[in-house]
Amino acid sequence: SQKIEQNSEALNIQEGKTATLTCNYTNYSPAYLQWYRQDPGRGPVFLLLIRENEKEKRKERLKVTFDTTLKQSLFHITASQPADSATYLCALIASGGSYIPTFGRGTSLIVHP
Amino acid sequence: DGGITQSPKYLFRKEGQNVTLSCEQNLNHDAMYWYRQDPGQGLRLIYYSQIVNDFQKGDIAEGYSVSREKKESFPLTVTSAQKNPTAFYLCASSIKAAGTEAFFGQGTRLTVV
Numbered sequence: 388s389q390k391i392e393q394n395s396e397a398l399n400i401q402e403g404k405t406a407t408l409t410c411n412y413t414n415y416s417p418a419y420l421q422w423y424r425q426d427p428g429r430g431p432v433f434l435l436l437i438r439e440n441e442k443e444k445r446k447e448r449l450k451v452t453f454d455t456t457l458k459q460s461l462f463h464i465t466a467s468q469p470a471d472s473a474t475y476l477c478a479l480i481a482s483g484g485s486y487i488p489t490f491g492r493g494t495s496l497i498v499h500p
Numbered sequence: 501d502g503g504i505t506q507s508p509k510y511l512f513r514k515e516g517q518n519v520t521l522s523c524e525q526n527l528n529h530d531a532m533y534w535y536r537q538d539p540g541q542g543l544r545l546i547y548y549s550q551i552v553n554d555f556q557k558g559d560i561a562e563g564y565s566v567s568r569e570k571k572e573s574f575p576l577t578v579t580s581a582q583k584n585p586t587a588f589y590l591c592a593s594s595i596k597a598a599g600t601e602a603f604f605g606q607g608t609r610l611t612v613v
Contacts, residue, residue, distance in 0.1 A: 419599035430590050430604030486531060486598050492542040
């Protein structure tokens with residue numbers, strides 16, 4: 388069956404370090420992979436999109452990689468700040484013209500001052 | 501301001517009652533979705549609609565119903581047939597293009613009392 392896996396354990400890091408979050412998937416052929424940020428009690432907010440033919444995408448302090456051979460995406464936040472503390476969700480969009488994202492359970496990031 | 505609005509923020513339901521969650525958007529998006537989020541779990545798709553007067557079941561549609569009479573509105577009814585309705589419900593919308601980002605409302609937290 389199709390599965391999207393994100394670390395269920397929270398990631399704790401010190402301010403200024405780089406946070407790296409992982410999204411693995413099985414039995415999917417995604418055309419796109421998205422990352423969202425979700426704060427407690429609020430809806431997710433879109434951060435980045437990467438296409439299957441792209442290896443890396445950057446936006447300010449954010450970097451996403453996409454390895455379709457390993458079936459994995461890595462999400463990096465450089466120079467992390469306490470304000471980056473949130474849950475980060477990855478979402479896959481299947482090939483074939485679909486636009487409906489399927490979400491992983493998310494990983495909680497806690498940045499300590 | 502353009503956006504997607506869910507109401508109410510908190511909702512309490514007695515056993516055996518139907519309740520309706522509101523979702524309105526002024527982004528002129530054709531596609532709208534309802535997701536359910538349980539603690540420690542990802543977002544699971546309940547229903548989606550690509551055009552007015554048409555909608556499709558998602559992965560967990562049992563016990564829920566929707567309507568799409570206007571482009572701006574996509575209300576979700578949680579019926580008494582839904583045996584475990586306590587959850588955080590998220591409405592989203594997007595343009596109908598592959599890979600496009602989803603815009604989320606702030607969510608409705610439904611509790612059975």
